[in-house]
Amino acid sequence: MSLRKKGPKIMGDFEFSDLKLHQQQEIVNAVRKGATRRDIMTWMMAAGATATTGGAIFGSASQVWASTPKRGGRLVCAGDQHGPADTLDPILCTASVDYWRGRMFYGNLVRLKADLSWEPELAEEVLVNSDATKWTFKLRKGVEFHNGKTMNADDVVYTLSRHMGEDTKSIGKSQFDMVTSVKKVNEYEVECNLETPNADLVNSLGTFHFRVVQDGVEDFSTAIGTGPYRCKEFKPGVRTVGTPFENCWHGPGYLDEMEHFGIGDPVARLNAFMAGDVDMMVNLPGKAVKEVEAAAGKEVWSVESGRYTSIVCHQGVSPSNNRDLIRAMQMCMDRTRVVKGELKGLGSVGNDQPINKAYFDYSPDIPQRELDLDKAKFHFEKSGVGSTTIPIIAAEVSQAATFQCLALQREAKKIGMNIDVQKVTTDGYWGAVWMQGSPFNVTTWNMRPTANIMMTLAYKSDSNWNETFWKSEKFDKTLVQVRGVTDAAERKQMYHDLQMDIHENGGSITPAHLNYTDACASYVKGRTMVPLNNWGGAEAPPYIYRDDV
């Protein structure tokens, strides 16, 4: 199997800025002269874009495409939680503010696209052996760090080896722990050897924690990367300011200055955005979408995603290991209310398993579980739980996390199921409640680059984060096997089986998948749509620009 891909230049998913300058100018001119959508599409496909991406986007955004990225201007971006823990060290990033900053200042070996396929970035060429146990990265030449040093294999080896070893602090180490060695082959070539096959390794390398840093750097009070902006100011919990890096290999960032800080309070953040004090904000509450849509010059920036919120049923303790009880609860879940009432449609109904259509390997053939009180009652009676109180520990770890419990509780009451929602503070929830033995509690997961990574993290028996304590040998076996399967149909069937297994036998009540919903001023252009995090997967910094300068 060869996963060799080649790209002359870093490509944006749908973005005009991905094109070469003469191509951009040609399109602009064509639009000015009255070119049709069809003309442009044909032209674009000739330029290397896929027909699917082109078709999905061009129709609605022809005027966006019609404008050229402009240089200049200042952009103020409001994130949410921030504080002293803010970091410029990629391996320690935990929050969306960190991810966005990382993309401003650093580059990755590869980058992920809206459909979560990848393309080369700092690696010009990625090679993998047939059983996916050895990956070779041929590095782009002439890439300059902010301090003027040219990137070479040493930097990449140093970057990757920071994820290895027993006492690495890397947040991403679980995606890299099958790697046994990282070797410098020559000045521009690096080789990774794996213990077990992993065809998804390259997708991981496109994520937040694998930004390339300079060899030997330990002080992350400032960021020395290859990204389009250099770090002018970084004060943890106060603000970050970036200015264009003139010698960036794919060109400097478009903005004169990008400022980025956090406003913890959602009401204040929305106020700031609506008042025009900030140009972009993260986590627009579903209930404010109408307002933003109605306001002149403000737009919702929503990306459909596999992120989900869920109620965990601990499979190792009673009563949460009672299959009939789980089924009854799943059938009491008022999914429509969660999606329509709480998310205001910016999400999709969940089906008690983690994979939705945002994933490449999603299986559309699993029947949707609906609110069905009669069947629920049947299962509930069969479970023999009776009037015993069923405690669910909830915290607002994501939008709708508490709401889903209430939506369940309300319907459950109708069939005599007595659910007690015990709300605790978000702060400290992950350490004190989650996976600490309580039968029912809430959880939330961001989207992962592949279905396999997602299912491995949350459902594989030996995963540290197997939150439902579900143990299925068959599932584990299939999950590992499928990583090496190349036949499309077989692979599809196997992924269907895996998802069906969780849907039928897993311990999750998953009512909804949540979009990443943010908002920005209309003049903010060059938005990306990668569904891995807020603000288009934090992939936008190289492309984003102001249309009004």
Place this chain on the structure above:
Amino acid sequence: MNKKVVFEAKNLCINAVRDDGSELSIVKDANFKVREGEVVALIGESGSGKTTIALSSLGYCKPGLKISNGTTSLFDQDLTSMGIEELRQIRGEKVAYLAQSAIATFNPALKINEQVTESAVIHGSKTQNEANEFAKGLYHSLDLPNPEFIGARYPHQVSGGQLQRLMAAMALCGEPSLLVLDEPTTALDVTTQIEVLKAFKKVIRERGAAAIYVTHDLAVVAQIADRIVVLYNGDIQEKGTANEVISKPRHPYTKRLMQAVRPLPAAGKKTRLNKTDKVIEIKGVSAGYGGDVMSKPKEIILKDINLELSRGEVLGVIGESGSGKSTLARVIAGLLPSFKGEILLDGQQLKPRLEDRPRSELRKIQFVYQMADTAINPKQTIGNILGRPLEFYLNMYGQKQKNRVLELLDMVELPKEFFTRYPHELSGGQKQRINLARALAAEPEVLLCDEVTSALDSIVGANVIELLRGLRKNLGVSFVFISHDLSTVSAFADSIAVMYKGIIAETGSVHKVLSPPSHPYTDLLISSVPELRVGWLEDADKNIQKAKNLLEKENIS
């Protein structure tokens, strides 16, 4: 007779407005005039409305009061119809006020000179420099020490008597035509009172101002007033020239007032006492404040006190404020432990500290406070107040206790209905009787009476003394009777101890102490007690000066 009328009250009625809106008549239909250069005294007891009338001459009513009828006028200008700004022009300029307590009426945060001169300067009658000079002149004529510099001080830096005179300066600085003096000497010691009175009289005569002098003390009035207006319960009972009213009182109330005037110090009736039956012996006691318990205090108040009290005896302790007489009572009661010497009760040594004394000893010595207002708990009924000592010392409960309380009420000549009342429903004299009854409830051997009559009006005070006399006769209790008032003490006590600067200056039977030759301080006290006759002030001056000189010599040696 033809002198110009400075102030006139016509059919003046003043009402108090209660919280619920109902009104209570405080002054009823008062008519009187003050002419140029004339001192009119308003005399009466508390509640007679005398201060209220006096203040109406400034167009002022205390909060909660209002003029309901009649007029007051100053130089024929109607004060009642004036607005606040017009009144402001008059106050301090045409008419000035001297309050009872200079310590309370001087603003503690401002220097004396500013307060003395500000009225004149604000009214524009003098520039600041003129006012300063004028004030210095006043300080001179008021016999104030250091007249050049006293104005630069703060009120707390001068003595009470000086402050009282400074208040006179404050009133006179604007050269008002009318002075209103509200009990200006009542809060002072006898010896100081004479000096202040003298100074007042002098400046009033010098400046030729008219004055309204408010007091309850006839003897003082006799020294200073030209005319007297006698008030009772808001009504004018009698008015006339000072001579007429004092020498020939016609109204029964005026007569009663005259009777209540303290007699001159003289030995009272002799009571037979068994001098060998000592209730209390005080031997070489010294005490003071500050420092640790039982060690030598930082500030010594009492020095080497020796006193004896026989059963049934009344020992009068007399002295001025600061002489240590109250401290002596506190030492006997154990509130202030002595650090030296001993106190014997019935021949048994008492522990210095209250906390160390057994309940039986505590019962035998009872303390009666000066201010009945603060000495009885406003939140307890009279029944509770009097019942507590009964159950505490005598284990008397229930009906028995109640009966005894009623007996006690009877004993202090109060009606039985008081059993369920609260202190604020009682008058000052009645409260003082409750105060006494509480002490008597314990069936004590010794009553420590600390100035029990000095907060009371003269008639009421006289009644209380009468009551004490009766109790003493019937119960055989011994008294330590502390007072600054020589006449009261001499009328009631068997023996007297004169305290001066923390030591016993002189002690012995009333007769012995009061008859010459005595200690110069005793002399001073005796000669300072005002007599109820016009012209005494001038006569007394010589004696007082003599006594003072002697005392100074004594101090030096």
Place this chain on the structure above:
Amino acid sequence: MSNNENNEDKHYVAPFSKEVSFDELQDAPPSGKFRLSITGKLGVIVVAFWLFIAIFGQFLAPYEENDLPFPDDYSEFQKPRPGAWLGTDVDDRDILSRIMYGAGRTIGISLAGVLIAYVIGVTLGIGSSIAGSRIDQVLTQFFNILLAIPTIMFGLVVVAAVGSSIPVLIITAGAIFSPVVFRLSRALGMEIMVMDFVEAAKVRGEGYRWIIFKEIWPNAAMPLISDFGLRFIYVILFVSSLSFLGLGVQPPLADWGSMVRENLGALQYGESVIPILAPAIAIASLTVAINLIVDDVSAHAGGKLSGRL
């Protein structure tokens, strides 16, 4: 009565009858038993109303606190209409019912918190004022230290350490407000301790129990009660500040502070402002009413002289 010039200067004797005894006059009647002004009465009515709701609200409420009045409608912040007389909240629930449920919780927490603060503060404060200088110094110094610690920070650390639950909130509020109560009751105790009637009790040989409960307490009660009202308000504010930081009463439990908080964001875009402002108005009405009573209690004396300026 007409007095001409000549009459005036003559010796005048008022008519009198022999029977009149000219007894000592009663003291002026005391400035009165405590009575409420009109605003004070209004305050009492409002407070009584909320106390009633606090106790019985959850039984009278049309819905349970997390029920939906209109299950088929997915829009929040609806205008008041039959079925939801004050409209619906951010999660489509009936605001009226939530206010009625919340009354008990808000008032209960604050009351319990203030009571704890008072039990600690008053006991130690009055105790300190009579216990003599050594113990007094130690206690005063200790509470001074506690006073120096910012309240919200103290609450934050405690709640973060042990987790937010209603008992934790109550105890934390009690601990935070006890130093202020201590200081107040100590000052009051000191003031009353020097009164003669307390000394009289001491001279009688009374023990501490009597002095505290019979002599000091009845006289300190009134000022303490007026402070109690204010402290109560501060506890409501404290708990709602914690709600703002996500550490107060945890939703979906209704309490006024967190209700204000969770609905407030919609002030700009909500369909109706009534459900958004209703919880805030509930807090305001209760606290203003308490203040009106407190003002009456504490303004018993005061401010009369300036009327004469």
Place this chain on the structure above:
Amino acid sequence: MFRIILTKIAAGLLTTLGVSIVIFLGTNALPGDAAQIRLGQAATEDSLRALREELGLNLPLYQQYFRWLFNFLQGEFGTSLASGNVTIAQLISDRYENTLIVSTLTAMIGVPISVGLGIMAAMFPGTIYDRFLTLGSVTLVAAPEFFTATLMVLFVVFFLGIGNAVVVGSIEDKNLAELITHFILPIATLCLVIAAQLIRMTRAAVLNVMNSPYIEMAILKGIPRRRVVMRHALLNAIGPIVNVIAINLAYVVTGVIVIEVYFGYAGLATLIVQGVQTRDYILIQTLGMIFCATYVILMMIADLASILSNPRLRHPK
């Protein structure tokens, strides 16, 4: 007088010392120790032991305390546990400017206005003006801060169209006009918050003095109302007023968490919230000490002011 001042200063120092013990013991009683937090999930027994030794956590508690106190006094606050490599001094220096500008301006604007309004209310008690002010301050006292803040934003930013809803950027980059538009809302809100209490307390303090006999005397001397209040009454009310001001100023520095969060600027108060959220004990200890010292110093200044305003203490007999 110097004796009194020295005693006050000594008492302040003693309180600060006591506070340091309370804070140290309090943070030590929280679950988990600094080493665990810094290492997080990567902690092994060996690395924990090594880090504990490095941080001195293996020493007896009292030694740890003295070590910490000694370092604190030298200005060595240590490194933030949450970030691992940023010093606490750095975190503080990034934020103190915001806190300083907001608290100073609030003090300069809010305090004089509130005290003035309180005095006015005391000058005309019972009038409509007084009732309006009293009721207004009562309502303000009762309003949660975030509620006041929201209404302010709605009114000022969205209705009047002036000012910024949040503070953006750092102070150095701003000219005066920008400073004003950015900080107008937090300062105005904070002024309202402290005004509520200041007005009430000033009014009460002045009215209390207004009942004294020397005020009656001043009235009877024909002194105009303004002078009676401003010279006779106010001089005697300085003590309590200054005390209330000090408490409120301490609050403006230490208690403005809600304001800082709401207006999106980084100040010292939010830093402590973040310290609590990340269990950053060293940060909590340091900020706790700074806050308490602020309080103690302000109260000390208030004490000194009332001593200086009292001639009895200034000029003992």
